[in-house]
Amino acid sequence: MGIADDAVEIRARGWRTLAALHGLIDTELERALGDAVDLSVVEYTVLDALSRQDGWHMRMQQLARAAALSPSATTRLVTRLEDRGLLTRILCADDRRGIYTELTPAGRALYERAHPLHDETLERVLAEAGGRPELAPLAHALHALATPSTD
Amino acid sequence: MGIADDAVEIRARGWRTLAALHGLIDTELERALGDAVDLSVVEYTVLDALSRQDGWHMRMQQLARAAALSPSATTRLVTRLEDRGLLTRILCADDRRGIYTELTPAGRALYERAHPLHDETLERVLAEAGGRPELAPLAHALHALATPSTD
DNA sequence: ACACAATCATTGCACACGCAACTATCCAGC
DNA sequence: GCTGGATAGTTGCGTGTGCAATGATTGTGT
Numbered sequence: 001m002g003i004a005d006d007a008v009e010i011r012a013r014g015w016r017t018l019a020a021l022h023g024l025i026d027t028e029l030e031r032a033l034g035d036a037v038d039l040s041v042v043e044y045t046v047l048d049a050l051s052r053q054d055g056w057h058m059r060m061q062q063l064a065r066a067a068a069l070s071p072s073a074t075t076r077l078v079t080r081l082e083d084r085g086l087l088t089r090i091l092c093a094d095d096r097r098g099i100y101t102e103l104t105p106a107g108r109a110l111y112e113r114a115h116p117l118h119d120e121t122l123e124r125v126l127a128e129a130g131g132r133p134e135l136a137p138l139a140h141a142l143h144a145l146a147t148p149s150t151d
Numbered sequence: 152m153g154i155a156d157d158a159v160e161i162r163a164r165g166w167r168t169l170a171a172l173h174g175l176i177d178t179e180l181e182r183a184l185g186d187a188v189d190l191s192v193v194e195y196t197v198l199d200a201l202s203r204q205d206g207w208h209m210r211m212q213q214l215a216r217a218a219a220l221s222p223s224a225t226t227r228l229v230t231r232l233e234d235r236g237l238l239t240r241i242l243c244a245d246d247r248r249g250i251y252t253e254l255t256p257a258g259r260a261l262y263e264r265a266h267p268l269h270d271e272t273l274e275r276v277l278a279e280a281g282g283r284p285e286l287a288p289l290a291h292a293l294h295a296l297a298t299p300s301t302d
Numbered sequence: 303a304c305a306c307a308a309t310c311a312t313t314g315c316a317c318a319c320g321c322a323a324c325t326a327t328c329c330a331g332c
Numbered sequence: 333g334c335t336g337g338a339t340a341g342t343t344g345c346g347t348g349t350g351c352a353a354t355g356a357t358t359g360t361g362t
Binding site: 212222 | 309310311312313320
Binding site for chain 2: 007008010011012013014015017018019020021022023024025026027045068118119122123126137138141142143145
């Protein structure tokens with residue numbers, strides 16, 4: 001029952017809180033995006049990452065990192081989105097192993113439609129989390145994380 | 152580009168950070184617990200939740216909430232652990248719809264073995280996350296979350 | 303007492319995931 | 333220029349998950 005034990009318990013509690021908040025947000029986003037634009041959260045994450053490059057390419061591996069996915073899952077995810085006409089595979093000339101992906105106009109249009117819904121849902125769920133005693137501290141901490149413009 | 156837009160962007164960034172840290176911790180825990188005691192993270196979560204009740208029962212729904220799982224997934228998860236002899240189903244007398252679950256001695260023993268490994272891994276991964284600029288703020292924020300003894 | 307809605311847990315089904323094995327391409331050494 | 337090792341991406345396979353439908357039990361209104 002020493003200080004070290006307290007640190008362990010604090011870490012464990014923090015992890016449980018993190019997992020709970022993540023699960024709550026993820027579930028709500030999944031439902032909202034699924035209902036409105038038939039997109040899962042990872043699919044939206046890929047579109048978001050691609051749009052943030054503003055028309056520029058991304059390798060499969062970068063996508064895998066951005067979506068926290070395995071290479072195989074990334075392949076199939078890109079295939080799904082490609083089959084829906086939301087992005088295109090582009091074989092790169094200088095390294096013919098690598099494959100670049102790029103948003104199509106349809107993909108960008110769908111993203112523009114999903115983006116505000118995503119943000120609204122996020123705001124709503126975070127507000128809801130702020131009302132639960134177990135989640136509130138972490139939910140509030142998110143607002144104060146990295147605000148590079150306020151230093 | 153007003154204040155409201157900034158708030159939206161901060162929330163989105165916070166959510167990405169949260170998801171990234173969650174994914175990192177989850178993956179590492181999955182690997183560590185899987186290798187050592189052949190337990191997934193959700194399986195460990197259930198054992199942990201049950202052990203925290205210290206010998207007392209838990210309904211399926213409580214387990215589902217604790218593990219952030221759907222009822223169907225909870226059923227199969229409990230079945231898996233029951234087949235391994237780690238917990239037992241107990242039909243409750245006063246409400247014969249409800250089913251209680253309880254750790255067996257083997258389940259408690261395995262949990263005692265997994266617990267320190269879980270904590271060590273969590274400490275290691277959080278330290279690693281503290282070294283990544285994108286994750287560091289959230290990783291540090293976890294330590295300061297709910298420390299009821301330090302007010 | 304009886305029918306009807308509500309609740310708890312379970313099963314059918316389709317799907318997304320990770321791991322391991324595989325192919326294709328690039329690069330280093332000789 | 334060719335061979336061997338490393339890297340990028342894809343496929344086979346088994347498994348865990350959520351949703352919708354189902355069975356079992358409780359509570360409620362009349």
